[in-house]
Amino acid sequence: MKKSFFFGIDWGMILPAIVLVSLGLTAIFSINPDLFRSQLLFFILAIIFFLIFSQVNYKILENNSRAIYVISIILLILILIVGVESRGAVRWFEFFGLRIQFSEIVKPFFAVALSSFLLRKENSSLTHFILSIIFVVPLAILIFLQPDLGNAIIYVVVTFFTMIFFGFPIRYFLGSFLLFVASLPFFWNFLHQYQKQRVFSFINPTDTLGISYNAIQSSIAVGSGMLFGRGFGEGTQSVLKFLPERHTDFIYAALAESLGFVGAGVVVLCFGILLYRIYIVSIRVDDQFCRVFCAASFFLILSQFFINTAMNMGFLPIVGIALPFVSYGGSSLLSNFVLLGLLSSISRSGISPRVLEIK
Secondary structure, rough: OOHHHHHHOOOOHHHHHHHHHHHHHHEEEEEEHHHHHHHHHHHHHHHHHHHHHHHHHHHHHOOOOOHHHHHHHHHHHHHHHHHHOOOEEEEEEEEEEEEEHHHHHHHOOOOHHHHHHHOOOOOOHHHHHHHHHHHHHHHHHHHHHOOOOHHHHHHHHHHHHHHHHHOOHHHHHHHHHHHHHHHHHHOOOOOOOOHHHHHHHOOOOOOOOOOOOOHHHHHHHHHOOOOOOOHHHHHHHHHHHOOOOOOOOHHHHHHHHHEEEEEEHHHHHHHHHHHHHHHHHHEEEHHHHHHHHHHHHHHHHHHHHHHHHHHHHOOOOOOOOOOOOOOOOOHHHHHHHHHHHHHHHHHHHEEEEHHHHOO
């Protein structure tokens, strides 16, 4: 029994994730010890959730993907009705003093539902393409209304890249892109003023004390770390609080300031190892659902990593996207380890017998 339990753990996934969490915890401790204790508690819970979901038969979730999709929508609707408001956003449920952000919790289950939906019709017709786009619309709109533009973007991006992996013709995506560009003036009217200001700040970052302040301070933090960094608790941008949201959206900049180019490179390396491992699992499985789910998971982690780090370095406008496994936030941590648990389950039980014989 013990051997079987540990056989369900994919160490190639969990070890780089633990390194990332450790870096995040160290940075958070240097910023605020109280936040460290909270994040450490969620990390322990996340490991428990990982162990549970690594033993779950993925077929159970696949067979109940429609119910998962409907429940996800219901939860996001309830957030808007009875959710806790903080700083002008309604994104959380509060349980026994703990705030849970369901736009984060839903992510691994959305990957399950999306993968199952794409495979219901194993063809790449235009009708199936349009229905696949419509599939993500309710979730993206409900998250945008919280408002949470960053996570709404993540859901849409993951959907499109998973659809590309699924094999829809490129001409469909080119047509969709042209339609999206033509619709930008329409979508622009629905953005909040602070969201518009972030775009203006990215295009013209000259207001050093106004709308450009966050982006400029983040770039300063990244650059000031140089090769080996200033050390935890020694960075001026982090310790003196010039860098905003340094424990969440801008934790990569805080790490770069503390650990320098080398430390920032370790973060990139860990994500590279994790993503490579997911890719390896995807090519070893025979089950089509497993393959598409691995792709959705790959793009889910990659898109958050890319947007967050690019935002921290001033290459993209600022949006509220956490750095997976690193940023402070219990919901994000739980969500990511549930995702790894499901991937470990697939790694264990979805591998082709032919591949095992070769090994």
